Amino acid sequence: MRTPIPRAALRPALQELSPDIGSRPDVPIYLDWNESRWPLPESLTRKMTEAVTSVDPRPYPDRSYPAVREALGRLAGWDPEGIAFGNGGDDMLALIGVAATGPGRTGIYPSPGFSMYPWAIRRAGARPAPVPLGEDLAYDVDGLIARIGEEQPSLVFLTSPHNPTGQQLPLDEIRRIAEAAPGFLLVDEAYHEFSEFTARPLLDEFGNVILLRTFSKAMALAGGRLGYLLGAPEAILSIRRAQPPFPVGIYTCRAGAAAMNERAALFELTARIVAERDSLRKRLADIPGIRVWPSQTNFLLFHTPADSTVLARRLLARGVALRDFSRHPMLAGTLRVTVGTPEENEVFLGALRDSLAAPILPEELAGVGAAASPVA
Ligand SMILES: Cc1ncc(COP(=O)(O)O)c(C=O)c1O
Numbered sequence: 001m002r003t004p005i006p007r008a009a010l011r012p013a014l015q016e017l018s019p020d021i022g023s024r025p026d027v028p029i030y031l032d033w034n035e036s037r038w039p040l041p042e043s044l045t046r047k048m049t050e051a052v053t054s055v056d057p058r059p060y061p062d063r064s065y066p067a068v069r070e071a072l073g074r075l076a077g078w079d080p081e082g083i084a085f086g087n088g089g090d091d092m093l094a095l096i097g098v099a100a101t102g103p104g105r106t107g108i109y110p111s112p113g114f115s116m117y118p119w120a121i122r123r124a125g126a127r128p129a130p131v132p133l134g135e136d137l138a139y140d141v142d143g144l145i146a147r148i149g150e151e152q153p154s155l156v157f158l159t160s161p162h163n164p165t166g167q168q169l170p171l172d173e174i175r176r177i178a179e180a181a182p183g184f185l186l187v188d189e190a191y192h193e194f195s196e197f198t199a200r201p202l203l204d205e206f207g208n209v210i211l212l213r214t215f216s217k218a219m220a221l222a223g224g225r226l227g228y229l230l231g232a233p234e235a236i237l238s239i240r241r242a243q244p245p246f247p248v249g250i251y252t253c254r255a256g257a258a259a260m261n262e263r264a265a266l267f268e269l270t271a272r273i274v275a276e277r278d279s280l281r282k283r284l285a286d287i288p289g290i291r292v293w294p295s296q297t298n299f300l301l302f303h304t305p306a307d308s309t310v311l312a313r314r315l316l317a318r319g320v321a322l323r324d325f326s327r328h329p330m331l332a333g334t335l336r337v338t339v340g341t342p343e344e345n346e347v348f349l350g351a352l353r354d355s356l357a358a359p360i361l362p363e364e365l366a367g368v369g370a371a372a373s374p375v376a
Pocket residue numbers: 033034087088089090091114159163188190213214215216222226227
């Protein structure tokens with residue numbers, strides 16, 4: 001018989017976090033996590049295969065990963081010394097949480113927003129302070145600045161364009177927030193390739209602005225896990241102190257470098273996804289009772305005329321996974337759909353129309369409140 005686990009040794013704050021983030025049902029059409037659903041360009045598949053099969057895995061990578069750092073610098077148009085990278089954007093959120101918050105400090109984030117922000121703040125032992133979005137789910141910049149004044153946070157998270165609303169915050173508004181923030185402002189640009197907008201000009205103006213980017217969306221490598229931060233070199237060097245020496249495996253580095261070399265093909269794919277998004281938005285908005293928010297990303301948020309949890313379950317039964325955000329009071333009745341391939345979007349629209357056509361039975365409403373996805 002094993003002795004009991006030392007419960008008192010576990011940090012109490014960690015017990016509030018879910019151990020299951022990242023699990024999902026087994027269905028053919030995943031339109032729930034905003035990955036790239038489109039086939040990879042053939043040239044990229046070939047280059048990645050070559051790059052990965054020629055790796056010698058015996059030595060540790062060079063601590064500074066010069067080749068990847070240089071390639072990221074070229075991709076982002078930024079000083080390689082001002083770049084930190086790791087195992088996906090989530091890992092970078094965890095890193096900035098540890099580096100810029102901690103016990104006795106506060107981190108501010110938009111709500112509704114990406115669920116990993118309060119996770120990163122709590123994980124570091126700091127206090128999460130959600131700031132509600134404003135009218136019609138747009139950023140309330142004045143409200144956010146007022147709250148920054150009250151809370152004096154060491155870290156503020158922003159998402160640009162925002163997840164789950166898909167909307168872009170203008171550069172001047174981000175600038176106002178950067179001026180107001182007494183600590184770091186992390187501008188999460190996970191979807192920036194779809195909006196062709198970046199807050200990068202602010203990196204030349206502000207020492208406290210850090211951008212987050214990922215290879216999981218337009219770069220089509222969610223399974224590879226590669227994310228990076230851009231910022232003033234002194235800030236990035238300090239943040240990197242909290243990173244283990246080898247934060248990314250050499251296979252991922254090689255695959256990421258191949259993706260960067262093939263970025264023209266990936267950008268062409270991004271343009272096709274954007275065109276498909278706009279067409280999907282129109283077709284979705286044509287369904288009676290559906291309201292769709294404008295989007296600068298590879299996903300759409302829409303309000304449904306029927307219980308959204310029941311609809312999400314019906315879609316799942318037809319093999320299509322979506323995100324149901326109705327657990328958040330400001331998102332009652334909303335679903336988020338990733339822009340799939342044209343064929344997948346047809347299946348989704350058909351399944352949605354069928355699901356809306358059938359009346360909701362009382363037994364379908366059982367446990368609806370608890371079933372929705374977590375949202376910050
Ligand atoms: C706003 C936002 N930031 C960051 C991420 C993290 O992506 P990853 O950890 O796959 O790089 C996501 C993923 O969905 C996201 O939506």
